[in-house]
Amino acid sequence: MKVSRKEIEQHNSRRSCWVAIHGAVYDVTDFLDSHPGGAQVILRCAGRDATGDFDSVHSPELLAEALPETAWRGQIDPAELAAPNAHPAVASGQQKSAGDVPPPLRSLLNLHDFEEVAQRHLPANAWAYYSSGADDEISKRQSARAYQKLSLRPRILRNISTVDTTASILGYTSSLPVYMSPVGIAKLAHPDGECALAAAAGKEGLVQVLANSSSMPIERVVQSCISPDQSIFQQLYVNRDISKSVDLVRRAEAAGARAIWITVDSPVVGKREMDERLNLAVTASDSDAQGVGVAKTTANSISPFIDWSILSWIRQLTSLPVVIKGIQSVEDAVLAYQHGVQGIVLSNHGGRSQDTAQSPLLTLLEIRKFAPFLINCNMQIFVDGGIRRGTDVLKAIALGATAVGLGRPFLFSLSAGYGEDGVRHMLAVLRQEIESNMVFLGVTTLGELRPEMVNASRLERDLIGSVKL
The missing domain is CATH 3.10.120.10 (Cytochrome b5-like heme/steroid binding domain)
Known part of the structure; x- marks a missing residue:
């Protein structure tokens, strides 16, 4: 008709x-x-x-x-x-000027280069959604600066001929101590979205955590994997309508997801002003419209009414390993361990939720000082937020992290039409930085990294005096 x-x-x-x-x-x-x-x-x-x-x-x-x-x-x-x-x-969603041709991938030498290209070529609404932090974006900036406060203490004359960068994430092998953090609506960066990330992850030997707000269904993402052995984990925001969360977990399990990562650091959405200002400009002609950016419009369904009992609920629903994403204090890290989760992610949501929340790296130092038994227990510790260099990765591993997650860099490397090739080039850059800095440090495997290889005294000054556990 x-x-x-x-x-x-x-x-x-x-x-x-x-x-x-x-x-x-x-x-x-x-x-x-x-x-x-x-x-x-x-x-x-x-x-x-x-x-x-x-x-x-x-x-x-x-x-x-x-x-x-x-x-x-x-x-x-x-x-x-x-x-x-x-x-x-x-x-607002159109690409920037067609005359601004993206540079060849070989000319991008670090992860900052990818971000600069993304800012020029992403649609305005995509850049605002991806890059914005909460309020004054203090947490977003400090997460990165925390790594700059740490100095490396290399060991010399170690005769390093080769290095092994492999890590084990929840029992699954990763070619780097790096995984793809859950990043929502990747289609804003490239039409292939999360499918391009899955293809790149498979070819580079990485684990992908698929976002709850993925623009591609998990079944299609799994089809983009290059091998049935490829590991995909599913992020979960608990929905106000709990039946929808039940459906998501069951669907993920049926599709072959190997773990559930419950994100708990955003019971409400942070005030991301860049995102909201853009939406105000877009809806200026609509008297009924409100300044609500992409972030808030995609997160209206998140339930703020959950507590530690959600872990009992998830265990009744699935036997998959459970990771809690969003731990921001040593006290909650200990509680997570006591509740028997398989892993925790030290994260302040990339500085996108509560501004001035401390950096994840500082939380890792809290754990080292006040609950060191967590470092070598059967609960893995992951860190995400602010990681942009191979040295950042090695600092986190040396201080006790199992692996680190990157979010925005993967979205930026998709942009400007680069897609899967951009992601793989970005990972090649990061891999080279990790390998060369392992040689500088005098280690052949990640297991040889030690906390004494990192001088954390400048960041340790920010630790609180004592913690009651």
């Missing part, structure tokens, strides 16, 4: 909301309030072509999962909907 542009444009309100996606017209009125990103995300496309907005964050499979067949109203030629006065939300 053919639908006219005029007919679609008449359904442009909460009372009656139609959108067109790839030429198919849907009545999404009844779906507005159940949309995980909130009704406003859809309403700004009401009566219009929503293909650009939809494709930037979702895979085509999602339509069949989210909308009933009765929502379909017919077809329209996409060219008929094209208009010079495109909705500002769509315009």
Whole structure:
């Protein structure tokens, strides 16, 4: 059944909301309030072509999962909907000037180079979502600066001919002590999104933690893996509608995920002002719109009403290993150990949740000082946030971390059309830095790294005097 542009444009309100996606017209009125990103995300496309907005964050499979067949109203030629006065939300998602050609990958020598290219080439809304931190972005900056406060103490004359960078993450081999942290909506950076990350992870021998807000379904991501032995873990934000979390865990388990990483450091979404300001500019012509950025629209469904009992719930649901992501104090690290989790991630959410929360590296030093038994117990300790150099990785490992997670760098390396090739080049750069600095330190394996190879005195000054455990 053919639908006219005029007919679609008449359904442009909460009372009656139609959108067109790839030429198919849907009545999404009844779906507005159940949309995980909130009704406003859809309403700004009401009566219009929503293909650009939809494709930037979702895979085509999602339509069949989210909308009933009765929502379909017919077809329209996409060219008929094209208009010079495109909705500002769509315009904000366009690439930067076509004349700004991305540099060849071989010219990018470090992870900072990838970030600079991403800033120039990502759509404005994607850059704001990926790069923004909370409030004054103090935690975001200090997470990186914490590594700069540590000095290395190399050992010389060790006759190092080769180095072995392999690590074991929850029993699965990784070619580097590095994993892909869960990063949401990777499709904003590249059309292949999380699938490109999975392909790169497989070829480089890394573990990928798939975000709860992945723009690709886990089944499709698993299909992008290069081997059935490739390890994918599933991130979980506990949903306000607990049945949706049950479905996610069961679906992940059926698809072959090998662990569940529960993220607990964002019971509410941080105030990411860059993200929200951009949205205000986009919705300036809409008197009913609010300054809510991508972060808040994608996290409305997260439940703030959980406590340690959530671990009992997850164990009844699955036998997969459980990792808690978002530990920010030694006290909670000990509690996690007492609750029997297989791993913890020391993380302040990349500085995106509570500003001035201490750096994850400082939390690692807290553990070393006040609960050193956690370093060599059967609970693995991971660190993420602010890691941009091979020396950062080795400092964390020397101080007791099992492996480190990178988030934003993987998104940046996808951007500017680089996709999987960009991710692999970024990892090659990081791998070379790790290997060469192991030689400088005088170690052949990660297991030979020792805390005395790191002078942490400048950061240790920030430790609190005592902790009651």
